[in-house]
Amino acid sequence: MLLAIDAGNTNVVFALVEGREIKARWRIATDPRRTGDEYAVWLHNLMALEGKGPADIEAVIIATVVPRALHNLEVLSTKYFDCDPLIAGHDPVSWGIQLDIPEPGSLGADRAVNAIAAHALYPEDLIVIDFGTATTFDVVDYSGAYKGGIIAPGINLSLDALVNAAAKLPRIAIEAPEGNMSVIGTTTESQMHIGVFWGYVAMIEGLVERTRAEIGRPAKVVSTGGLATLFDEHTRVFDAIEPDLTIQGLAMLYERSKS
Known part of the structure; x- marks a missing residue:
């Protein structure tokens, strides 16, 4: 095992x-x-x-x-x-994929592993979104080559910065705003929920749209990380949810090292 x-x-x-x-x-x-x-x-x-x-x-x-x-x-x-x-990333488990970026050594191990796993599961043009401390968007082409991506603050990190910088703002849970989905809040808490949650959804949708336009071909969006399921309930941007993508990638690297 x-x-x-x-x-x-x-x-x-x-x-x-x-x-x-x-x-x-x-x-x-x-x-x-x-x-x-x-x-x-x-x-x-x-x-x-x-x-x-x-x-x-x-x-x-x-x-x-x-x-x-x-x-x-x-x-x-x-x-x-x-x-x-x-x-991961060191012999005998080097990445085995093309890292088509100027500084391959700067790519985080988790992002490289996600790219390997996502391409193995979906061998087509991909945008891989990982909701972690940072929210990362990684572009993998149909050949499995890593082409680059985006790093944005994670939603919890964004909320922490907001609460820590504004003395009167309360700490809120990361969840979809309740009620009629209005984007005009009437209380401090509801306005924060709207700004944090729907603002984040808008960022995801906007960056995916811009990334797809730059790729110039249809690209499947694969999402992973703890908050992927929550956001999936409120946007149609994700094509697949893979909660254990990084672990799956590590298992694939191990199999490759044995062969």
Whole structure:
């Protein structure tokens, strides 16, 4: 069984994968100071609830956009799972796709893995949207080449900046405004909901429209990340939702390394 680890800026996701089937997944807040020993105590307990233990792990693969977190995840792998971890983007799990951008080394591991997985699932022109700490839009052409993309502040990051900068604004939940879908709010809270939620929907729809126009061909929109399902209920811009796209991509990279 494969232990796939996706270390993002906000959370680290651990998943048990058999073939390409995800058997279990857990997440913990990203903290570069968290040691391999601390990860092990937390993870072993969760694995035990699924009837699994360290002996079930045959390999570990890691994708991270937090360089300081990598060492402790490597310690977790070698000390507690007796595996030298595979690091996504490094031999023997190099990307294997064309990165058609001036500085390929600057591309986040999660975005490259998403591009690999999305193209494998949908071999056509794609716009891959990932709702994370940042909201990223990645363009992958029909050959699987990565062509570039967009980075925007994540919706939670935008809300935090708004609340922290304006003393009288309350903290609100990320959810669709209730009621008749009016975009004219009558209370502070309703106006914030409208601005944050519908403003974000408008950004997504507008950037997708502009990106499709620049590509010049029909492009399927594939969405992933925790908020993808919420936004999917209120826009028709998404063609497919893949909640575990990054983990799927890591499983594909692992399969490729074996061959």
